[in-house]
Amino acid sequence: MARAMKDKSCLLSEEVLTKYRIELLVKGSVVIAPQMLFTQDDIARIDQLQAEIPEEEVREGDAGDLHSVFVQRVRVDPPGHAPSNVSGTASGQIMELLESRDRSFALRKIFGASADYVVRRCQMHRMPPGSFIGIHLDAASDPDFEYSVIVQLARDFDGGEFVVYPTGYEQHVFRPPFGAVLVTTCKVRHEVKPVSSGERRSLVYFCSKRSGVNRRIIEGSNARP
Ligand SMILES: O=C(O)CCC(=O)C(=O)O
Ligand SMILES: [Fe+2]
Incomplete structure (x- = not known):
């Protein structure tokens, strides 16, 4: 936390990045603490x-x-x-914020990559009571998705846990706080449990080493929201 946002060229210290990197490698998911990758100002800007x-x-x-x-x-x-921003200036401005040099650098380290990652898809979710996202595999939307990055944009809600199923019998339940960022591999099934009160909001983006066309082959219907 100490170095968060101080030095714009490096959001997090090498030591902290390595700790997150190892957790992602071992568990397939990691929660980056609030204020580390996105400040309150960044989140306010995204909201605007x-x-x-x-x-x-x-x-x-x-x-x-x-x-x-x-x-x-x-x-x-x-x-x-190929991926493209939706029309309007807001989408480009959000992407610019997400793809800033310092954030890309930190994420690249957390992913354990030597080369840059591209953001192939990005969207925001609003989940009032009763909303849910059923069990799915992100890679079903695009086989080149490697990591999803999920920024928590809301404070006051119940339910809406993010549950990852790394194997048939294991489950990991996440309830990251406002401003925290959940990073998970796109190769494991997961879901968002129904929201019971308040409103859950998140910004989700999918990263890949590959740019270019989405190589998904559609047979009937296939993938996520
Ligand atoms: O809104 C979220 O927490 C992420 C939902 C999800 O799994 C997805 O968009 O693929
Ligand atoms: Fe997902």
């Missing part, structure tokens, strides 16, 4: 920009999985096409 982005209700994921969530799309990644 998102107001300009239209929202749609999604009830079925790409893999036919059931959901009930309101989605604002920032960058889309349709099969057979």
